[in-house]
Amino acid sequence: MSGPTVKIVNIVESLLINNDLAAGRNQRRLAEAGVLTINVMAAPGAGKTSLIVRTLEALRDQARVGVIEGDIAGSVDTERVLAAGARDAVQINTGGNCHLEANMVDRALTELDLSQLDLLLLENVGNLVCPTHWALGEHLKLCLVGAAEGDDKPVKYPEMFAVSDVIVLNKIDLIDHVDFNREFFLESVRALNPGVPVFEVSCRTGAGIAEWAAWLLAQRAALGGAAATTEVA
Numbered sequence: 380m381s382g383p384t385v386k387i388v389n390i391v392e393s394l395l396i397n398n399d400l401a402a403g404r405n406q407r408r409l410a411e412a413g414v415l416t417i418n419v420m421a422a423p424g425a426g427k428t429s430l431i432v433r434t435l436e437a438l439r440d441q442a443r444v445g446v447i448e449g450d451i452a453g454s455v456d457t458e459r460v461l462a463a464g465a466r467d468a469v470q471i472n473t474g475g476n477c478h479l480e481a482n483m484v485d486r487a488l489t490e491l492d493l494s495q496l497d498l499l500l501l502e503n504v505g506n507l508v509c510p511t512h513w514a515l516g517e518h519l520k521l522c523l524v525g526a527a528e529g530d531d532k533p534v535k536y537p538e539m540f541a542v543s544d545v546i547v548l549n550k551i552d553l554i555d556h557v558d559f560n561r562e563f564f565l566e567s568v569r570a571l572n573p574g575v576p577v578f579e580v581s582c583r584t585g586a587g588i589a590e591w592a593a594w595l596l597a598q599r600a601a602l603g604g605a606a607a608t609t610e611v612a
């Protein structure tokens with residue numbers, strides 16, 4: 380007679396399946412509203428909020444931009460983006476969770492009037508690892524790297540660079556001070572994700588921001604709807 384056998388429940392897999400279902404619902408809602416949504420992912424301090432602030436300034440007269448801020452605690456980033464001209468912003472405090480999940484975004488979306496937005500920027504919790512696994516319902520995944528973090532990030536965190544739809548290299552004003560090998564960085568990115576657009580910017584000086592903002596606006600226009608091509612009141 381054989382005894383009981385080992386039973387294994389794969390919690391992570393079932394959590395991710397539920398997350399994907401919620402992300403699908405978010406995506407349908409955002410698509411119906413015509414709100415192009417970007418999941419902004421990067422390590423802590425790479426410049427996610429700074430890029431959002433620069434984007435808000437660059438698109439001030441061209442698109443209505445909302446922001447959802449994900450942080451373990453606090454609301455300083457939401458205060459920054461509201462001061463920079465976000466049409467609306469919601470702070471999610473994850474209470475210790477190291478990434479945003481689709482049900483958190485679902486909850487935050489109920490606080491926004493999507494009919495008043497053209498673009499929605501989601502600032503994920505600072506982390507180059509697990510945000511890759513947790514879909515939020517975004518149209519595009521953005522991976523941002525600050526030059527001061529080192530040129531080896533694609534080699535060390537390959538999944539983040541492989542799944543991203545666009546890469547932003549920030550803090551290029553520091554590039555000569557921190558031994559950042561630009562060619563090595565770009566080659567490493569291309570090896571993981573050939574053809575992915577890479578924007579080189581400085582949120583400090585504003586270099587490269589106009590090109591980045593124009594690309595974002597073109598993505599919004601490709602989604603359809605008139606708002607992105609008309610002047611915003």
Ligand SMILES: Nc1nc2c(ncn2[C@@H]2O[C@H](COP(=O)(O)OP(=O)(O)OP(=O)(O)O)[C@@H](O)[C@H]2O)c(=O)[nH]1
Pocket residue numbers: 421422423424425426427428429430456504505549550551552553580581582583584
């Ligand atoms: N020199 C330089 N500093 C920058 C640049 N972009 C951002 N910083 C600085 O980097 C620090 C972190 O910027 P944030 O935009 O708050 O970074 P973050 O990724 O939102 O950080 P968390 O939300 O804490 O994960 C701030 O002191 C910024 O002023 C840049 O292009 N050049």
Ligand SMILES: [Mg+2]
Pocket residue numbers: 427428429456502
């Ligand atoms: Mg931030």
Ligand SMILES: [Zn+2]
Pocket residue numbers: 476477478506509510
């Ligand atoms: Zn996490």
